[in-house]
Amino acid sequence: MKTEQNNKNTSNRRDFIKTSAIAAAAFMIVPRHVLGGPGYLAPSDRLLVAGIGVGGKGESDLNMFYKSGKADIAFLCDVDDRRAANSVKAFPKAKYYKDWREMLDKEHKNFDAVSVSTPDHNHAIQALAAMQLGKHVYVQKPLTHDIYEARILTAAAKKYKVVTQMGNQGASNDGPRQMKEWYEAGLIGDVHTVYAWTNRPVWPQGIPWPDKKAEIPKELDWNLWLGTAPEKDYVDKLVPFNWRGWWDYGTGALGDMGCHLIEAPFSVLNLKYAKEVEASVGSVYVDEFKRGYFPESCPPSSHVTLKFPKTSKTKGDVTLHWMDGGIQPERPEELEANETFGDGGNGTLFIGTKGKMMSETYSANPKLLPLSRNKDIKVAPKYARVPEGANGHYKQWVEAAIAGYGKQEVSSPFEIAGPLTEALLMANLAIRSFDIQKTVNGKTSYPGRYTKMLWDNDNMKVTNFDEANQFVKREYRKGWNNLTL
Template sequence: MKETNKPAPSGRREFIKNATIAAASFMIVPRYVLGGPGFLAPSDRLIIAGVGVGGKGQSDIASFYASGKADIGFLCDVDTRRAANSVKAFPKAKFYKDWREMYDKEHKNFDAVSVSTPDHNHAVQALGAMQLGKHVYVQKPLTHDIYEARILTAAADKYKVVTQMGNQGASNDGPRLMKEWYDAGLIGDVHTVYAWTDRPVWPQGIPWSTNKAEVPKELDWDLWLGTAPYKDYVDKLVPFNWRGWWDYGTGALGDMGCHLLEAPFSVLNLKYATEVEASVGSVYVDEFKRGYFPDSCPPSSHVILKFPKTNKTQGDIKVHWMDGGIQPERPAELEADEVFGDGGNGTLFIGTKGKMMASTYSANPRLLPLSKNASINVPQKFARVKDQSNGHYRQWVEACIAGYGKHELSSPFSIAGPLTEALLMANLAIRGADVQRVGADGKISYPGRYKKLLWDNDNMRVTNLDEVNQFVKRTYRNGYTLGV
């Protein structure tokens, strides 16, 4: 019988239409709506809401989607210019500018949140999601302040949600290989670690601009400021140069420290430091006068953190951090033309029997001298993450689907929290160098310079320079709170 193109009866058409819509809706409803916490939807796919979806946020959500087990259900960004590529890539995702509105209206419709915003807003956005029972992935550094890091670390356990920080090198083979070498005794007992970077590659050590600029129509400046004090918009701060300002960023330490110090933490089981000291570079405002600009991170620094002995060491460990192009002395075992780290960045472990180093993201670990690497014969002890750093995203997605406590992660907040605290404690020493006291005679002194800061970990405070404790826990702008 010849087929015709006659339309189906209206009743049948409506039935097919409604059934199709219902089926499609069913496939994207979050697990817990269908059957409570831990229930697996028929699609077994994670529904993710992205907060900050331009730049790194764009690549983050694309990587979650590429796992084949996640859908991007919602997008949120204060800047529609930055969000444009993600909106184009995920046209079915509903878009918001204010993450608070998205959480309020849509929290029943997603399982997890990816946070990739400037450092000063990480904590409120992540904790807000965790309090709703959502799994969270947060870009490095985990938080802007030590107090925030401590709160998020506790919240992961309290709310039983799956967490991961975006230091993807933690999923590389490098940290696991170095743990195997260290546990096998190849370099003896480590007592000193160096980590260095050529960052910053953005302006630091400069005064705040006095030139007001017009806010781009695509940017909601008030939402971008979030927890930070209100300031007039200045050109070129967004989307990248905010990293060099203490109100928003955490300097080179925040940008690269989570990548370069993750391996020392995992190899040596480091957790909380007990003391820190720093020296910082300055700039010249004219031919004869050095300038100090306390609102801006310095152009370079050298920080020394002391950690108490762990189950992996025989004594205390000193960790040196260097940025702004400063590097430690080249090891005697390294030939003159051999690359130290990866050139601009690296990590060096110094043990009682030898040394080992790695590049950024703990990549390319090797023993020193390099000739030793041809004869290493240590059995594999730790499971590897499939696709290494690229698998960091899929690892979190699969852990979220499996449920809290059922899947090993490379950088859950139980690890990422203490690591971030160490970096932020180093920043206390850096900021302490610019803390000013004005004497009765009107003269300015800098009490934090040339001083070692002693840390009371339980009470989260420096005991011998009270002025820096204001940076342990910021005062948020009205309208923002951690709610704890």
């Protein structure tokens, strides 16, 4: 009996040890946010990232997260196998999905954060779904396609207490911090006017939608690519790049470059929400005195004027001019004939009561004007720099996500990126209003042209031209739920 009892005890101990080991192993592979609740990660852990949109910019974003040395790429999702190929090869252990909804549904317990790098029209629905699962999110610029979406994501970041970052990496450059220090030291006085300009678009715009549908590549799930956008036939030369020039999917040159060039004015002057906007756009003529009408396409060029109310950093309103399509502001008289304005094709110019300063794309290489002033600047650094500047933007988010919500600062959280994106989309609202048609008794007019739009920020609406409000919030395609917090 003793022997039998001893054998039984030994067996029980073995079963206990075996069971405990299995339980311990299972415990160890669960992401630490499960143990500490949404937004929590132990500082000793690596961040487990799931990528939605893993080709092109998505591919480079994932590589930068991995190169931080503190992140692992756990899951990959893309609607186009061709675009995903490099990431699949680079991260062979990452499980691959085509439908981001399926990935979030099946795998949300197995990762901590999500990178969104898809066409603009799907950013918001993908990011919000991840945030509602308690996932930290990194979203490519522009944050959203619509003003309403930007407002929702800004509120969601606070509600769900997750670490957020928009992919305007110039926000982590030294430039914005240096310009803040110069401005606060009084080197250019009180800024009242800002210009930002770009040579983009570098894709077709101001053109009619193709009238010939094409065969859908077998590697592409066209329905998933469309996502929230209206149902349309597949056409050539839309995927993977030129969608930027079509309003159903992209946000034009403003969406592409605005976050890089207008970030510095927001940072330096503490701008938030515009109160007025007006626009003029470039024309495309298809015959003698016959202007082309292509409302589905962004225009070839535009000049938009936004007015922002007085902030804690200014003495009065600030007027911000945006120019694209190669249009540039008048060259400052302080800049000599052969000195480069901005970086040539792009730049930002601050005009103050005592002087001017300018920067390049990503707020890089800020300079006082005239350039001779830069030889003897004696302003002590006041704001901490991000290690590696723009390249450190990714690691900054990874480390902040590991630390947990509210523990570490990031350069472009949604509380900053949301209002910045809204400014760009306000500009687009004015641009799109340019093509609103009204026909009465056979006569066509364009009431949105040459009109200053007055903005009620609290209610998110234009108060003096109601037709423009259709661009504040769009209806998603059937089967794709509209955003709700």
